[in-house]
Amino acid sequence: MPKPSNRQARPVDPRVQRSRAMLRDALLGLIRERGFDAISVQDITERAQLNRSTFYLHYRDKDELLTQVMKDMILELSRRSHQLGDSPDRLHRTLLEWFQHAAEHHELYHLMLGRSGMRAFAVQLRNLLEQLMNLDLERAGNPLLSAGVPVPVVNRFLTSAYMGVLEWWLDRRSLHSPEDMARWLGALTSQLGNHAPATSSHAPRRG
Template sequence: MLRDALLGLMRERSFDSISVQDITERAQLNRSTFYLHYRDKDELLTHVMRDMILELSRRSHQLGDSPDRLHRTLVEWFQHAAEHPELYHLMLGRSGMRAFSIQLRKLLEQLMNLDMGRPSVSARFQGVPIPIVNRFLASAYMGVLEWWLDRRALHPPEDMARWLGTLTAMMNNRR
């Protein structure tokens, strides 16, 4: 209930303007209940971000080794970002919470490692180590997500995922 209350409030206004009292009122709980679980609103936000990353990771692992795993994960990622733009701005923005940005990038790198680690794919990168390719692509994906959020989700999540897939495929096929 506290998580939902925080996310609902973040859709309406900035995180800095939200108080613990606002969160507990929205959740219809006492402040003492909040403090039984969290030290402050920053700790609640930390838990929300961690849960979000774990959920994205769980969903991508459930897709197994399917050929469209990365695409489907990216669609879900953009959909989630569209639903919670303030959360993503906090995580990825200039004053972002670096630890969560790093975790999100690592999740993307793991997804791409499954695709890029095959010998037929890695040969296309002319000796560039796959971890560097993965970091490059994950950083690019996160940069595109920031751009998209800054433009208030200008394009649908499905289009964004498809376009990122197209760019990745173009890179894979380049000699």
């Protein structure tokens, strides 16, 4: 992985930011209306009221624009989630933020979880959720770890389950509210902890 540069990043020209925002909003609106595969660069620029030459100053094609939108979405979720701190109800609040974010970006999540070219972003999303879960799992006396299962195994088990539930929820057009989903997943996690076997004499491994 390349080391971050010590040089201060130069601010982005406001006109560039505005053009990119207009292209992003046009893309999202068209995805909602037609689906990603049915739209073209011409459609995007017409919706954004920009020239095609302006589009190609910033992106090679519509896939690169979508990739940038996905990156921005992951960064936004990461910022929002890390602002939650280390509170006792952190798991509930993390899940609530996650489902609210998915509700706001329903079509993008569908693309990310279902389109083969976007699976890398699903992996990033899962990794982010695992990072947010670590603090909760590593608290002393967590019953989910009473069987001596390593934290990464429990973490992957839970986050994979959460991702599966999210896909189910998206497929049903957000049938239940984010609040309900966060509460139910929190209750299921709590029940798993209450019924975790405590038969192992080995301390949980962290690696």
